[in-house]
Amino acid sequence: MDLELFLMQLFSGLALGAILVMVALGLTIIFGMLGIVNFAHGALFMVGAYAGLWVASLTGSFWWALLIAPIAVGAFGMLVERVLIRPLYKRTPDDPLLLTFGLGYVLVEAVRITFGTDGIPFSAPESLQGVVDLGIGYFPLYRLFVLGVVAVILVLLWVALEKTRFGLVVRAGARDPLIMRVLGVDVSRLWLLVFGLGVGLTALGGVLAAPMRNVSPEMGTLVLAEAFVVTVIGGMGSLLGAVVAGLLVGVAVSMTALFAPEMATIVMFGLMALILLVRPQGLFGRPGVGA
Amino acid sequence: MAMLEISGLNAWYGASHILHGVHFEVEAGEIVALVGRNGAGKTSTLRSVMGLMPRATGNVRFDGQEILSKGSHERFRMGLGYVPEERRIVPSLTVRENLQLGLVAAGRTDERAAIDEIAESFPRLKERLNQQGTTMSGGEQQMLAIARAMISKPKMILLDEPSEGIMPVLVEEMGVLFRRLRDQGTTLLLVEQNVEWALKLASRAIIIDQGEIVHESSAAALLADKDIQDRYCAV
Numbered sequence: 001m002d003l004e005l006f007l008m009q010l011f012s013g014l015a016l017g018a019i020l021v022m023v024a025l026g027l028t029i030i031f032g033m034l035g036i037v038n039f040a041h042g043a044l045f046m047v048g049a050y051a052g053l054w055v056a057s058l059t060g061s062f063w064w065a066l067l068i069a070p071i072a073v074g075a076f077g078m079l080v081e082r083v084l085i086r087p088l089y090k091r092t093p094d095d096p097l098l099l100t101f102g103l104g105y106v107l108v109e110a111v112r113i114t115f116g117t118d119g120i121p122f123s124a125p126e127s128l129q130g131v132v133d134l135g136i137g138y139f140p141l142y143r144l145f146v147l148g149v150v151a152v153i154l155v156l157l158w159v160a161l162e163k164t165r166f167g168l169v170v171r172a173g174a175r176d177p178l179i180m181r182v183l184g185v186d187v188s189r190l191w192l193l194v195f196g197l198g199v200g201l202t203a204l205g206g207v208l209a210a211p212m213r214n215v216s217p218e219m220g221t222l223v224l225a226e227a228f229v230v231t232v233i234g235g236m237g238s239l240l241g242a243v244v245a246g247l248l249v250g251v252a253v254s255m256t257a258l259f260a261p262e263m264a265t266i267v268m269f270g271l272m273a274l275i276l277l278v279r280p281q282g283l284f285g286r287p288g289v290g291a
Numbered sequence: 292m293a294m295l296e297i298s299g300l301n302a303w304y305g306a307s308h309i310l311h312g313v314h315f316e317v318e319a320g321e322i323v324a325l326v327g328r329n330g331a332g333k334t335s336t337l338r339s340v341m342g343l344m345p346r347a348t349g350n351v352r353f354d355g356q357e358i359l360s361k362g363s364h365e366r367f368r369m370g371l372g373y374v375p376e377e378r379r380i381v382p383s384l385t386v387r388e389n390l391q392l393g394l395v396a397a398g399r400t401d402e403r404a405a406i407d408e409i410a411e412s413f414p415r416l417k418e419r420l421n422q423q424g425t426t427m428s429g430g431e432q433q434m435l436a437i438a439r440a441m442i443s444k445p446k447m448i449l450l451d452e453p454s455e456g457i458m459p460v461l462v463e464e465m466g467v468l469f470r471r472l473r474d475q476g477t478t479l480l481l482v483e484q485n486v487e488w489a490l491k492l493a494s495r496a497i498i499i500d501q502g503e504i505v506h507e508s509s510a511a512a513l514l515a516d517k518d519i520q521d522r523y524c525a526v
């Protein structure tokens with residue numbers, strides 16, 4: 001088989017996976033800290049893409065869209081946490097789950113009403129179009145850019161979580177919120193920030209994904225399913241797991257598309273089933289978490 | 292002046308009414324022992340003071356301010372430290388990181404100095420600063436929980452059965468530490484099953500039974516009164 005084609009496909013799988021990593025990270029951070037399975041996560045990915053589209057049309061710049069849309073959608077997420085989700089913390093876990101499930105539908109419908117049901121093309125800026133020669137073959141520049149942005153976000157996230165006092169508090173709060181409260185930390189504010197961060201990450205995924213596909217109200221549906229698969233494979237609540245499994249799923253889907261296109265979507269579920277059999281807590285999950 | 296004033300304190304877990312009008316005071320700079328049988332309501336009392344009960348009503352004043360309406364984190368920030376019965380060393384963090392957690396709210400910038408200082412009082416922790424906290428022995432974890440509550444220099448510390456499951460030498464060490472803390476002006480409320488040890492440390496003693504305060508006296512008086520001890524503290 002053609003090596004160059006193989007590399008191209010591998011590479012496009014990585015870019016696909018990088019988007020999944022953004023979505024799955026948000027999902028797993030929110031689950032790990034707040035114990036909430038956010039079913040609106042796919043819709044928020046889609047809202048991120050539309051927000052990007054909107055900001056780009058206002059400012060005429062993809063760069064502003066890339067910067068502003070995730071922040072704005074993240075802020076919207078904080079509003080959702082404070083107003084809708086917070087009153088439900090003391091109830092059963094089903095209540096926030098049902099709420100986010102419903103919220104997802106409301107967001108999709110709201111976008112349909114505002115922007116219409118048709119897909120809207122969203123093009124990458126001129127400077128990111130075209131291909132580059134990496135010596136081993138020609139690769140689309142935009143996908144390289146996506147990988148770069150995701151890598152930078154991952155490094156920033158890692159530094160914030162592992163090297164700062166804020167990160168220490170977040171990690172400890174995820175394991176034992178009660179002790180953080182009696183050590184003077186306003187845990188509800190921490191959760192607000194974490195929810196906003198998780199939503200901001202998926203929205204960034206949405207903006208980054210937009211130029212690689214059409215922007216449509218349903219674009220979040222499949223992504224949510226994929227992100228769930230990724231968190232199950234990586235281990236619920238594990239950040240490293242989300243990264244590794246996200247790339248893994250992206251590459252697996254992309255490679256299958258090359259050899260057996262009709263199997264592409266099924267392969268990730270196969271992978272998930274395999275992991276559930278062999279290692280139910282996921283690749284990097286702690287036993288018992290999320291079980 | 293009273294550091295902690297509790298009156299008419301009622302508390303519930305769901306529908307079960309656990310504390311029935313608990314009332315007592317702790318003066319600034321003293322050690323008070325709160326004792327009683329298993330299930331008497333000792334932990335519930337401390338949890339009420341820290342704002343951790345699902346529902347609590349009544350009057351609790353700390354350092355002159357009403358605190359029942361405040362969140363747990365605000366109570367800590369007022370100078371109220373807490374060492375829970377379960378210790379709650381955070382898994383996957385090192386001893387040093389667990390100590391740092393005790394400093395985050397204080398916003399102290401001299402974190403290293405604070406940790407060095409606390410390590411002097413806890414030689415066992417000093418040798419293990421980079422070890423995972425939960426891999427230490429029960430006694431070491433208890434020391435860490437106490438150190439973590441102390442490191443921000445709170446005005447008062449609530450201790451829930453600090454001697455539980457600890458070998459006698461360490462319990463003695465702990466007694467020395469508590470006396471030193473008191474001499475430095477820290478107020479201590481000590482919940483204990485090890486009644487004799489607690490009474491020797493404390494100046495006053497309070498007995499709780501079935502969610503009510505049933506006895507209050509000097510620690511020495513209770514230490515001498517085997518009858519009352521047998522009636523309310525027998526295990």
Ligand SMILES: Nc1ncnc2c1ncn2[C@@H]1O[C@H](COP(=O)(O)OP(=O)(O)OP(=O)(O)O)[C@@H](O)[C@H]1O
Nearest residue numbers: 304307309327328329330331332333334335336376
């Ligand atoms: N989470 C809970 N839910 C319901 N009831 C509880 C809960 N925790 C404690 N209780 C009940 O509250 C009462 C008081 O418990 P508490 O823990 O305050 O007792 P204690 O004096 O600390 O006992 P011990 O010496 O065993 O620690 C007990 O009857 C106990 O069964």
Ligand SMILES: [Mg+2]
Nearest residue numbers: 333334335376
């Ligand atoms: Mg108890």
